[in-house]
Amino acid sequence: MTLPVPTMQAPPVAVVGLGQLGGSLAAALVAAGRTVTGWDTDPAARDAAAARGVSIGRELSGVVVLATPIPALASALEGLAVADDATITDLGSVKAPVLAELGARFGGRFVGGHPMCGTERSGHAATDPELFRGARWAVCLEPGTELPRWLRVAEVALAVGAVVVPVTAAEHDAAVAAISHVPHLLAAALAAAAADAGPLALGLAAGSFASGTRVIGSDPAFVTAMVEGNAAPTAAALAAVRAQLDRPWPALVEAGHAVLTRPVERRTLRVPLDRAALLALGRAGGTVDRRLAAFVEASLPA
Incomplete structure (x- = not known):
């Protein structure tokens, strides 16, 4: 069943953790014209983000992005004031354990996410506002995920130049x-x-x-x-x-070569804002590229 999704003004974004990923996201969102608040326990990271136009504060609303290391996610919001209607997401590279922790805490308000980008560098000095451009960003769509909140997280990814892959936490981790x-x-x-x-x-x-x-x-x-x-x-x-x-080495080399040299043609289509349709898109290697009212514009391997 396709669910009605109300049109609404883009909410503010709050980023907790201003290292490479969080700092890059906050800077990219500022460049895209979004209202962004940031917080980090490191004063140097806060200062660096403020110099890029990020408002520094402990009051968080709209879409709250947890960009801390995985072990710190559970305690990332301690001492911060989070609006009761805020959507919570994260950037962690593992989703099932995070869903078990934060999903139990926030219910349908939590939408897991993972941008497939980053480098071996870390910390606020590695901030790059172009880090997400062209990247695939997994956004988890579980049975209990509220679709309007999923879209708010997806729109954050799209705003910084990424494309969105709808996926469940278990599928993501595999x-x-x-x-x-x-x-x-x-x-x-x-x-x-x-x-x-x-x-x-x-x-x-x-x-x-x-x-x-x-x-x-x-x-x-x-x-x-x-x-x-x-x-x-x-x-x-x-x-x-x-x-x-x-495997015999010649066969292994041939098989691997074939994977990386295969044609990469894609076709464009419209996908309804429906959980089953969106997950089918992700499973087929597709991406959400743009929001179109009651649909999304997507691309799929031809």
Whole structure:
């Protein structure tokens, strides 16, 4: 059933945590003309955000974005005044544990999110207002999610140049285990194995080694929290990689090459504001690109 979604003025956005992701989001939203309040326990992060036009304050309303590390999400709002009608979302790289914690606390007001972007850098000095442009942003649509709130979160993502992938928390965690969490573990293993190979190997390391190990330059505490927070899907995805490595090498190389060189043609369509239709779009590799009244404009692999 398609639910009626009222038209409303874009609400203000409050960002809690002004490191790379949160600081970049706040700066991008200011550039897009949205009203943005920010907060961080670090005075330097607050000062840096204020210099980019973000209002600093403890009173949060509209769409409240939690951009803290996953272990800090549960306590991120302590000492802050959150409006009773605020929509709560997050930027965490694991969704099921966050849904269990914040969904129980906020009910249908909570909408999980995860922008698929970022670098191995961290902190407010890594802020980049263009960080989200062209990125895919997973926005969770659970059975209890209030669709108007889902749209408010989706519109925040669209406002900073991202495209939206409708997904459930469980589907998100299985997918990112394969394309994000296992790659972090593989990068760590590759770097450690190269170190064991000795100084000559590290001295000869060039582009392919740098590309294969880049992400493990991230904060180890962040990577550990991410993979341990998504342990079962990550273990399953890692087992699938091990199975691939057992294939004859020519077949493995050919299969991997085919994936990365496949045609990337897409077609545009309109999708109704309906939970089942939106999730079907995400499962098919589609993205929401624009809001159109009672529909969204989307794109799908051709």
